[in-house]
Amino acid sequence: MRPHTPETGTKTPASGTAPGPADEAAALPLLTADRILTAIRTHTDADNPSAFLALNEEAEHFTSARADGVVVFRRCGGYAVQFGGPFAPRRDYRTLLHEFVRFADRSGLAPVAVQLQRHDAEIYADSGFTVNQIGASYAVGLAAFTLRGTRFMQLRNKIARARRAGLAVAETDAAACRAALREIDAAWLASKGAHARPLEFLVGRTGGRGQPYRRLFLGAIDGRPIGYISYSPVAGSRPGWMHDLSRRVPDGPPGVMEAVNSAAIDTFRAEGVRWLHFGFTPFTGLREEHEVPGHSQGLRWFLRHLEEHGEAVYPARTQLAYKRKWAPDVLLPEYAAFRGGASLAAFAHIFRAANAF
Template identity: 50%
Template sequence: MQMPDSLRPEPRASIVAALERHADNPSAFLALNRGNKYFSCDDLDGFVCYQVQGRRWIQLGGPFADPACREELESRFLAHAHEHGCKVIGAQLQRADAELLAALGLTVNQVGASYAVRLADFTLRGKRFVRLRNKISRAVRSGLEISEVDPDKCADEINSINERWLRDKGKHTKELSFLIGEMGGEWQALRKLYVGKIEGTAIAYVSYVPVYGSRPGWLHDLSRRLPDSPPGVMEAINARAIEDMRALEIPWLHFGFTPFTSLDSKYELPAASRTAARMVRFVADHGDRVYPAKSQLEYKSKWYPDAVLPEYFAFDGGMSFRSLWSVAKATNII
């Protein structure tokens, strides 16, 4: 996915170029979020993305680097953190990343999965999509009009949706961060934004970001709707985006990471902590107040994903309450 030079402002142009060459994580584009830090070495092709939470450095994905130097780059990053008296926590690791960090001595556990739909043969026809088609039809009958838009031309409407969406979640709810995308900033031109309107008023939107690597395409990222929106609005917007992507022969649509879902012992590594696995399973069974994993999975399952990709977290020095607290702070869960 080539970009014009005008979209490559320094110093982060090299970060985008490295993602294009080496990223195989559906959420890799989140490395461009504001506030992230980058570790790189002049003699190695690639970088590590992370955020600082006290004495914990939260790493997004594995090293986005040439396969020949991934281990060396990660080893230097770990050493750099240790020199500063800090430990590393790896978040949203793909299987290859998890195996790498486990080999370097970190405790690695599956924490959830990401989901993807192959678009080449995708169709909403057939019995299994009857309920989804009905929801979409209901939204369309309500007068819903969907279009891909320039976010600069509807910023006020998007902000209004965000404010009402967050207010409806409760006064103690905060916007999640780090492990989800954002809007605006220098890389907005690389995203897609679809907005749904009724009688000229914007009621919902979905933002998509590029995905590189072995399953290239787009990631269904931020999505918001007004609390009183008719049922099926989000599904209708996504269905329209899929139509456009298929017309452009985009191979994959990704639905991103959902924690505490698709947990299976067959995905665990030998370096997994049994205690951590029990904790994750407990939250998956009882922690809907902590994170709405079930409702997220329900939405993603409607599209019958072709790929379920286990994702992992890694803990330098083992899992601890302090490390879990750092992850919660970095992602704004608390």
């Protein structure tokens, strides 16, 4: 299937006057999904398992005539919050990065990057950014994966409990169950409190131009949909799928998400899929040996404090506990980069860009 293709063209100033330097800096081409997909599939040096988030509709895409590739970012306050490093061939990577920084300067935006991989982190540090590890992503090799053994006993029990409650899981088309997904989303969000808001930009979604490339597994009891997991494609050295967006109704039985994911794993293994990724979780997997030269000791202390005591800020421990149930084989450190010195304001705008607050 082919993706929905957005309108092509260029963002232009609202007025009818000729654009000035600031307007030219703000004018970016609206790239088709095909072009974005080509960049994230072809230029895989960064090996970013979350690269498919580049198709999120709220993202902007910077390109340059001087270099091949795409930079993905979102404007937030006075910042250009960049997702991942440039998706570019090695020969053009630094050129595209420098062109993007110049674009940000002309636009009056301070560049800050998040979810950089180690390859990106080293180049950013060498380019004058302050780079710190801010979390990690996790992956499970599926070739030899099994739920047998004592370490998976509790997980098997939760899955069995959901199945005894009548849970049936099937892969389905998102367009065919759009109303059910909206109902699940609304119930899930309501359970998070009056001020909760859905995350965006740095998390997956259902629908939109990327949907034809995703896979959706839906759990239902007596025909009532009660939970789902959306999986996004992953290229690079660990190709497979990423456990991207998951939602469930609060009154469902325990083990719904575990049972849905187990069914998806069975399907993926039967197809010969090599890896299942669990995506990025901030404030987890922080280790001194993962830091790059020149990192901020102050920010490192702050992040370690959030790792220990930051559950009220972000439910990192809850997310990590779920991921650890599947005994990940690989921990991949992920980084944030700040032009010049690290600042709490820039760090906060990463989460503002994701609609976290």
